[in-house]
Amino acid sequence: MKLGFVTAILPDLSFEDVLKFAADQGFGCVEVMCWPVGAAERRYAGVTHLDVSNFGPAEAANVKALVAKYGVSISGLGYYPNPLAADPIERGVYVEHIKKVIAAAKMIDVPVMNTFVGRDPARSIEDQWPLFEETWARSSPSPSSRTSRSASRTVRCCSASTNGRAVRTSPFRRRYGGACSTASPANTSG
Numbered sequence: 001m002k003l004g005f006v007t008a009i010l011p012d013l014s015f016e017d018v019l020k021f022a023a024d025q026g027f028g029c030v031e032v033m034c035w036p037v038g039a040a041e042r043r044y045a046g047v048t049h050l051d052v053s054n055f056g057p058a059e060a061a062n063v064k065a066l067v068a069k070y071g072v073s074i075s076g077l078g079y080y081p082n083p084l085a086a087d088p089i090e091r092g093v094y095v096e097h098i099k100k101v102i103a104a105a106k107m108i109d110v111p112v113m114n115t116f117v118g119r120d121p122a123r124s125i126e127d128q129w130p131l132f133e134e135t136w137a138r139s140s141p142s143p144s145s146r147t148s149r150s151a152s153r154t155v156r157c158c159s160a161s162t163n164g165r166a167v168r169t170s171p172f173r174r175r176y177g178g179a180c181s182t183a184s185p186a187n188t189s190g
Helices: 015-024 057-070 088-107 125-135 171-176
Strands: 004-006 029-033 073-078 112-116 156-160
Touching: 015 029, 015 057, 057 073, 057 088, 073 088, 088 112
Parallel strands: 004 029, 029 073, 073 112, 112 156
Antiparallel strands: none
């Protein structure tokens, strides 16, 4: 087991400086924040250590080289918006960025993308299931084996509820299984 931290706690450092800090302090891994570049909406939101907006092979090679240089692995890529926001335009922006984070994770051989399931606080949990299923569409018959297959590897989306409780205690877990089900937002390959 490796001990690591979420890079959002070091918002003013570059990605390379975060890896150097982690290595110098004896950490074995980091969860790298991948928020869109811009102002933070809340504490720790808006931290961008890996800009995935135009992430390609050159950026992936650079990330892999830095990981090798410092000997600190990436446990997952993180982006924690509310993909079930009431406003469909806002929701769409979040989902599109989640897709970019998933694609970047695949390019750097990181098998986990961490995010929030999302919730519209004006709706009951039961009233949100249709939107949840539309947003987090299943690509196989089994609810616990949803996958993103826009590349040859699978990226697991680990989710937490937006009210701060882990999914293991939420209706999501009761309905869909573990907090780290293999999942992706709808149409990830598009």
